[in-house]
Amino acid sequence: MLKFRFYYDKDEEEIWLKEMAQEGWAFKKFFLGFYTFEACTPGEYNYQIDLLDNWKGDKEDFASFMKENGVEVISQWYRWVYLQKKMDDGPFEMYTDAASKIDQYKRIKGFFLVALILETVCLCFEIYETVITGKGLFVCFDIILGILVLIFLRMVWKCKWKIEQLSGNDY
Numbered sequence: 001m002l003k004f005r006f007y008y009d010k011d012e013e014e015i016w017l018k019e020m021a022q023e024g025w026a027f028k029k030f031f032l033g034f035y036t037f038e039a040c041t042p043g044e045y046n047y048q049i050d051l052l053d054n055w056k057g058d059k060e061d062f063a064s065f066m067k068e069n070g071v072e073v074i075s076q077w078y079r080w081v082y083l084q085k086k087m088d089d090g091p092f093e094m095y096t097d098a099a100s101k102i103d104q105y106k107r108i109k110g111f112f113l114v115a116l117i118l119e120t121v122c123l124c125f126e127i128y129e130t131v132i133t134g135k136g137l138f139v140c141f142d143i144i145l146g147i148l149v150l151i152f153l154r155m156v157w158k159c160k161w162k163i164e165q166l167s168g169n170d171y
Contacts, residue, residue, distance in 0.1 A: 001025060001036070001037045001038075001039075002034055002035070002036055002037075003034070003035045003037065004033050004034050004035070005033060005035060006033050008151055008152075008155055009155065009158065010049045010051070010080070010108065013049055014047055014048060014049050017035075017047040017049075017082075018046060018047055020037060021040065021042075021043060021044060021045045021046070021047065022042055022043050023042060024039060024040055024041065024042040024044075025037035025038070025039065025040065026038050026039070026040035026044065026045050026084070027045070027047060027074055027075075027082065027084065028074065028075075029074070029075050030074075030075040030077055030082060031075075031077075043087055044086060044087060044088075045084050045085065045086060045087060046084070046085050046086075046087050046091075046092040047074075047082065047083065047084055047085075047092075048071075048083045048085075048092060048093070048094045049080060049081070049082055049083070050080070050081050050083065050094055050104070051079050051080055051081075051104070051107050051108050051111055052079045052081060053107065062081075066083060070085055070086070070089040070090075071083050071084070071085045071092070072084045072085070079111070098166045098167070101162075101166050102163050102166050102167055105159045105162045105163050105166070106159075106163065108155070108159050109155075109156055109159035109160060109163070112152050112155040112156050112159065113152075113156050115152045116149065116152035116153055116156055119145055119148045119149045119152055120149055122145055123142065123145040123146060123149055126138060126141050126142050126145055127142055130142055
């Protein structure tokens with residue numbers, strides 16, 4: 001089965017993948033918002049999504065390390081990695097303490113902050129081009145870039161909020 005979803009919040013995406021597994025659909029592949037699923041026993045798998053510090057390391061070593069721990073690397077999109085573990089093999093949570101969760105959300109926040117800065121710069125140039133040329137076609141690009149800026153801004157704030165919640169104080 002092939003499904004299309006646009007997620008930019010890894011927590012919401014994880015919840016959806018877990019719900020699909022509960023309904024008997026095992027996640028198998030991701031590409032540009034398209035998720036491929038295969039039939040499985042309902043509740044057979046659990047999923048985690050992680051943003052790696054970098055992807056300069058050996059992919060096979062990472063996959064081997066995860067496999068030794070009963071975790072399968074299902075798919076990878078840039079630095080985002082989709083991981084699957086059988087429910088029968090026990091609980092599956094990559095980050096169990098507040099400090100490791102804070103570190104994870106700091107990585108995610110940094111990732112989206114870079115994207116936010118780049119998209120904001122592009123938006124400024126695009127608005128300038130729209131004003132200078134007066135061409136209505138550029139307004140469409142302005143709107144698209146504006147939406148992306150808002151999405152990335154929302155993710156930066158959401159990560160900041162989660163960090164504050166986990167640390168128990170203002171960040």
